[in-house]
Amino acid sequence: xxxxxxxxxxxxxxxxxxxxxxxxxxxxxxxxxxxxxxxxxxxxxxxxxxxxxxxxxxxxxxxxxxxxxxxxxxxxxxxxxxxxxxxxxxxxxxxxxxxxxxxxxxxxxxxxxxxxxxxxxxxxxxxxxxxxxxxxxxxxxxxxxxxxxxxxxxxxxxxxxxxxxxxxxxxxxxxxxxxxxxxxxxxxxxxxxxxxxxxxxxxxxxxxxxxxxxxxxxxxxxxxxxxxxxxxxxxxxxxxxxxxxxxxxxxxxxxxxxxxxxxxxxxxxxxxxxxxxxxxxxxxxxxxxxxxxxxxxxxxxxxxxxxxxxxxxxxxxxxxxxxxxxxxxxxxxxxxxxxxxxxxxxxxxxxxxxxxxxxxxxxxxxxxxxxxxxxxxxxxxxxxxxxxxxxxxxxxxxxxxxxxxxxxxxxxxxxxxxxxxxx
Numbered sequence: 156x157x158x159x160x161x162x163x164x165x166x167x168x169x170x171x172x173x174x175x176x177x178x179x180x181x182x183x184x185x186x187x188x189x190x191x192x193x194x195x196x197x198x199x200x201x202x203x204x205x206x207x208x209x210x211x212x213x214x215x216x217x218x219x220x221x222x223x224x225x226x227x228x229x230x231x232x233x234x235x236x237x238x239x240x241x242x243x244x245x246x247x248x249x250x251x252x253x254x255x256x257x258x259x260x261x262x263x264x265x266x267x268x269x270x271x272x273x274x275x276x277x278x279x280x281x282x283x284x285x286x287x288x289x290x291x292x293x294x295x296x297x298x299x300x301x302x303x304x305x306x307x308x309x310x311x312x313x314x315x316x317x318x319x320x321x322x323x324x325x326x327x328x329x330x331x332x333x334x335x336x337x338x339x340x341x342x343x344x345x346x347x348x349x350x351x352x353x354x355x356x357x358x359x360x361x362x363x364x365x366x367x368x369x370x371x372x373x374x375x376x377x378x379x380x381x382x383x384x385x386x387x388x389x390x391x392x393x394x395x396x397x398x399x400x401x402x403x404x405x406x407x408x409x410x411x412x413x414x415x416x417x418x419x420x421x422x423x424x425x426x427x428x429x430x431x432x433x434x435x436x437x438x439x440x441x442x443x444x445x446x447x448x449x450x451x452x453x454x455x456x457x458x459x460x461x462x463x464x465x466x467x468x469x470x471x472x473x474x475x476x477x478x479x480x481x482x483x484x485x486x487x488x489x490x491x492x493x494x495x496x497x498x499x500x501x502x503x504x505x506x507x508x509x510x511x512x513x514x515x516x517x518x519x520x521x522x523x524x525x526x527x528x529x530x531x532x533x534x535x536x537x538x539x540x541x542x543x544x545x546x547x548x549x550x551x552x553x554x555x556x557x558x559x560x561x562x563x564x565x566x567x568x569x570x571x572x573x574x575x576x577x578x
Contacts, residue, residue: 156181156372159400159417162380163473163559165389165427166398167453167460168420169485169567171195174211174376176572177418182371183219184212185363187406188396189378190227190261190291191236192284194453198570202243208233210376213252214245221359224257225396225406227291228303229266230348254352255359255408256304263344264323264336265290271331284429284453292395294319303356306349316341360408367412375403375414381473389518392431400477419479419561421470423487423551424496426460428453432518435463435499449489464497464525467558472512474561483565484552488574493530496551499523500558528554536569539576552578 160177162168175197178184191207197214198204204214208228212218222228237247265287273285294300299319305312320338327333366373377398382388384398397406400417404410424445427433437445442462445451451460474482490496502509502521513521531547538544544552544566556563567575 156416157367157375157404157412157414158373159375159377159403159414159477161377161400161403161417161419161477161479162383162398163419163421163470163477163479163482164380164425164466165382165433166193166379167426167428167451168380168422169483170377170420171197171206171211172485172567172570173418173420173483173565174374175199175214176575178212178215178218178374180372181212181218181374183221183363183366183373184210185221185223185359185373185375185403185407186210186226186378187223187375187403188225188398189394190286190288191229191232192286192288192394193378195378199572201245204240204243204245206236208236209240209247209252212374212376213240213247216246216251218251220252221363221407222252222254222258223359223407224255225402226255227259227261227288227295227396228254229261229286230345230352231263232286234348234351249354252355253357253359253362254303254355256302256356257408258303259291259295259300260303260345260349261287261291262301262341263287264320264327264341265294267333267336268323268326271327271333275331289395301345303352306345306353306356309346312345312349313342316345358408363407363409364411367409375400375407377403381476382469384476387476389431392429400479416480417478418564419474419477419482420485421473421482421555421559422485423465423490423555424449425463425466425469426451427462428458428460432521433461433463434469434502434518434521435466435497435523436461437463437497444492445489448492449486464499464523465555466499466523467555468499468502468510468512470555470559474559479561481562481564482556482559483567484555484563485567487548487552487566488534488536488568490551491531491533491535494532496528496530497525498528498554500526536574538566538568541566541576541578543576
């Protein structure tokens with residue numbers, strides 16, 4: 156069984172919580188794209204954990220975790236993340252964590268370049284997390300990178316790094332007018348943090364293919380959501396990788412395999428961190444109260460997320476882009492305090508009603524067309540089946556299911572592992 160766990164919207168839908176929950180049924184969890192520019196927050200009996208790079212299956216002792224070739228890995232950040240988890244009682248060894256030899260290393264000069272470019276853009280900035288993601292993916296396609304497998308060849312790394320640093324300084328010094336980066340410091344950095352993970356590096360494609368032949372259950376964990384995909388998202392306010400499920404086998408190193416099913420994670424309302432069009436964005440007291448009730452602050456950056464009502468148009472598009480077979484609806488409990496709940500049924504674009512997600516400038520000028528649902532005004536965190544929900548909450552779930560054209564299988568009513576039910 157090969158299953159994709161993916162985000163339907165702008166990210167932050169609760170994928171980490173669902174991966175942690177469902178990974179009990181799987182042997183292997185694979186992260187197949189992205190870097191440390193987003194986070195998955197998981198609460199379980201051991202405590203609260205924020206994962207930026209590590210797959211969320213790392214919190215289960217019996218699960219093997221794989222960081223795929225589609226990822227970009229900041230070794231210093233990974234070192235700190237591993238240390239924090241070990242302090243929390245999580246065991247991490249080459250037996251339960253395997254890193255693709257083809258995964259790309261995100262270097263300090265990528266982070267610097269990211270910051271310099273965002274500063275240059277000023278008010279026109281893309282909302283980058285300033286963690287080097289766009290520059291390192293750009294370098295990947297320019298073929299000017301160092302990969303995890305290269306760490307096994309120190310002399311090659313020295314030669315390769317010297318050439319890349321010389322090239323990078325053409326941008327850093329002459330384009331941005333900043334101080335040149337030091338080859339010696341870059342070599343010291345990659346040696347120090349690279350040595351920590353040499354024993355974790357392997358051909359994960361071979362490992363995963365063999366696991367699939369043995370009939371093991373493999374889960375592919377995405378970062379962010381469909382609307383942040385480099386091809387199908389709200390470009391240029393996207394990530395720099397493919398967040399869609401179709402990319403999972405490629406980013407995991409097994410393009411010969413096919414997913415058996417895709418579980419889309421969708422929130423009971425909308426949230427968005429960073430810049431770009433967000434048609435349903437709320438302001439004022441409603442936005443503040445919803446943000447606080449949902450704890451809507453970026454797991455990677457701490458930035459307050461923009462929030463609003465559920466967006467049918469964007470969600471229907473996300474379901475289609477992800478090829479979702481079923482949905483997990485998260486944070487339904489957050490809406491319990493609301494007297495009425497806004498839902499965006501359509502957009503208005505230059506006087507026209509639009510029900511398909513628009514492209515480019517049409518999206519930039521789109522206005523939400525809302526309808527309002529009566530709130531249920533009671534605690535639903537103890538619900539463990541649909542019949543436990545008040546009538547208004549059950550109708551809300553069924554409405555979402557019908558409008559986006561995909562069945563809701565899981566409903567989450569709290570942050571704890573057991574605060575959910577199967578519909």
